[in-house]
Amino acid sequence: MAGMRLQIIGCHSATPRLLARPSAQVLEIGNSPVLIDCGEGTQMELRRLRLKFTRIEHIFISHLHGDHFFGLPGLISTFRLLGRERPLHIYGPKGIKEAITLLLKLGESWINYPLHFHELEQGTSDTLLEAKGFTVKTFPLKHRVPTQGFLFRELPGLRKLKPEVAESHGISRAYYLKIKQGADAIAADGRTIPNAVLTEPPAATGSYAYCSDTAFDPELPGHIRGVHTLYHEATFLHTEAALAAKTGHSTALEAGKIARAAEVNRLILGHFSSRYNSLDSFRKEAQQEFLNTELAADGKVFDWAEL
Amino acid sequence: MAGMRLQIIGCHSATPRLLARPSAQVLEIGNSPVLIDCGEGTQMELRRLRLKFTRIEHIFISHLHGDHFFGLPGLISTFRLLGRERPLHIYGPKGIKEAITLLLKLGESWINYPLHFHELEQGTSDTLLEAKGFTVKTFPLKHRVPTQGFLFRELPGLRKLKPEVAESHGISRAYYLKIKQGADAIAADGRTIPNAVLTEPPAATGSYAYCSDTAFDPELPGHIRGVHTLYHEATFLHTEAALAAKTGHSTALEAGKIARAAEVNRLILGHFSSRYNSLDSFRKEAQQEFLNTELAADGKVFDWAEL
Structure with a gap:
């Protein structure tokens, strides 16, 4: 049984609303929690869900749109106020260091713990981290601004x-x-x-690919082939395929196509537009292409226990 | 009867917690809502409290600490996503324009409505706005970073x-x-x-002074003398007077002294530290100096009906 566990903090696009929080996820991997994206209000949700967020040492930001990023300055400040000493590593697009540094400077809020920025070149496909028990790679997504996906793999344990x-x-x-x-x-x-x-043989290992936000990209399966679980954005239903293409987003049907082509085991859909009242159509649409499809929901937990 | 109405969005210092939101307030004045400070999560609270926040045309930021400011980039972005056309005016310390502009640039999130920044010189005492039915002045506060207070006055109506x-x-x-x-x-x-x-004579007019954050400042009453309602920070009780002085904050007793010296009608205490479980001691302590003291609370409404 793999030791991974994913909790969705928020999985809705654009404007944060009370019951539709912007993107953020906590992935437990190798006995470490990592944070993936950090929309506004993430630190309050981490507290509400009683996650031990001070243990987070690695934060991965896919791109610098506010709904994936505007919670980060506050979280960094809160770590300081809580007396953090352990280092914090932040991986994200070029410019993230300048933005955070400027906000800290304006508030004269100097961080008293080691804060390391790892800025990602647009379009790269690299190993970002080889940590105890897991690795993290990045790969390119196709959005309106530089955007990277992240691929997390548990390392095999002892036989x-x-x-x-x-x-x-x-x-x-x-x-x-x-x-x-x-x-x-x-x-x-x-x-x-x-x-x-x-x-x-050692216990099976889990793997997870995070793809948000992206237009339909036939090159994407090559970066994530065989991953156990794929989170792929589905901002729209396919009736809005033209709007999805125009705004650099995907439809649920397109997310299903990617999951099938990448030969993954499980697809999680997220980043839903606020225009839809019911999300059940998203699952049905993706299942035309890929049966084992689930819907993300704020607070929902996914595990890898069935491995 | 004056037409002013104040709703506290958040009134707690430093780290945002689920039931202790950072500073933000909506003041209805001259039939217009204005926003005063904008901690992280303010836009979600504005929705939760069902405030018609798209009508806000003026936002006043006292200083650039995160708990007063980190909700502003998201609110500005949300106005864009909601198709705003009316202008937005932002008043705040030097640097606020650079910070917001950088965040919008990184997200390539260009604003499609007129966004005007009015940067305040540290230590100034000026009229910022003479609008239909009200005026706004700024005055200096004494904190660790450049910080300004704001004084709102209704203009008299017709006889x-x-x-x-x-x-x-x-x-x-x-x-x-x-x-x-x-x-x-x-x-x-x-x-x-x-x-x-x-x-x-015309209906009585209301007035309101916002002072957060500030050390005890004997010069403050000169800027706000006779104002009807004073919001003054009280981060600590007076047992922590030394800590208050060191961190550029006030105690409840000191807030009471300011209210008495400024001859105001009503004192509202806020910006409470998270170290206190019960806030009733704050009111009692301030009442040693000034009897008509009330406690701010997230979501609480104050009106000027008794004028």
Whole structure:
């Protein structure tokens, strides 16, 4: 069972409303929470949902539209007021450092913890982070301003030792860690016991791709092929395909096409326009292309337990 | 009866929490709502409180600390998304234009309505606005960064005509507007009838001074003397007077002293620190100096009906 867990903080486009919060998500991965996008009011929602947000060390901002970004200055300030000491890493488009630095300077609110900016070149496809237990890559999205997606992968853990088999061969416990790491072992009688006899594969690992906002992009599946769970924006239904293309957004049908082409396991739709009162049509439309489709909702939790 | 009405959107210091929102207020004056400070999440609260916030044409920002200012970029963007056409005027410390302009530029979110910035010199005492029915002045506060207070005054309306008196003198209705504006009138028999005989004084006018944040400042009463209602910050109780002085804030006792020295009619305390669970001590402490003290609370309405 993979240890990943995703909680949607907000999944609605544009203007924040009371029951339609702008984009933000907390992904628990490798026993660490990371924040993905940070619309206005995110810090209040993190408190309301009782998430231990001071543990967040990495924040990924897809682009600099307000509904993905205007909660970040306040969160950074709040970390200071809470006496934060651990470093904070912020990944986002060029300009994010200038914006945050100017706001802190105007308020003479100097940060007393290490704050590191990692500015992303538009259109790049790079590894951003190799942390304990997980990696993060970025890939390009097609929107009106420079926008990047993020791909999170758990790293495999240790192989699972079969202690009864090791004992039956009289193998010393001193070798158990090496065996879990994949080594063969020497039995009491001098024979070499292959690792595959002594262990089972490690627990399955989870993976997650975040794509918001983007126009329909046939090149996108190449960046995320085989990812377990894909969050793909679906601002509009396909009756508004022309408007979606014009504004750099996707329809639910297009999100389904991407999920199918990328051979993912699960699709989560989000970034819904405020023009729709009911969202059930979004799922039905995407399911014409990709059956295992779910709808994001503010506060909703997704896990990877079925792996 | 004066036509002013104040609704507190948030009145708590520093970190926004679910039931302790950062500073923002809507003042209805001269049939116009104006916004005073704009902490993060203000636009969501304006919606929740069902305030017709698109009518706001003037926004006054006291200083550039996040808890008074980080909701402004989102509100400006939302006005654009709602198709605003009427102009918006923003009054605030130097740097506010650069900050907002940078955020709009990074998001390529050009405003399609007239947006006017009025940057305030630190320490000035000027008239900012003479609008239909009201005036706004600014005055200096003493905080860690450049901070200005704001003084709002309703302008007197027309004098109230006594129609039965005018008719008894045979005065033509054609003169009624001039009489309401203060002119004497000629009776049917040629005599001059003094205005004071024909009219009563206009309705009383309201006034309001907003002081947040500030250290105790003995010069402050000189700027606001005789104002009807004073909102004065009281971040701490007087047991923390040293901390208040060090951080550029006031205690409830000090706020009471200012209200008494300025000979105001009513004191509203706000900007409470999160360290206090109960706020009743704030009122009691201020009442040692000034009896007519009330506590601000998120969502609470104050009116000037008793004038």
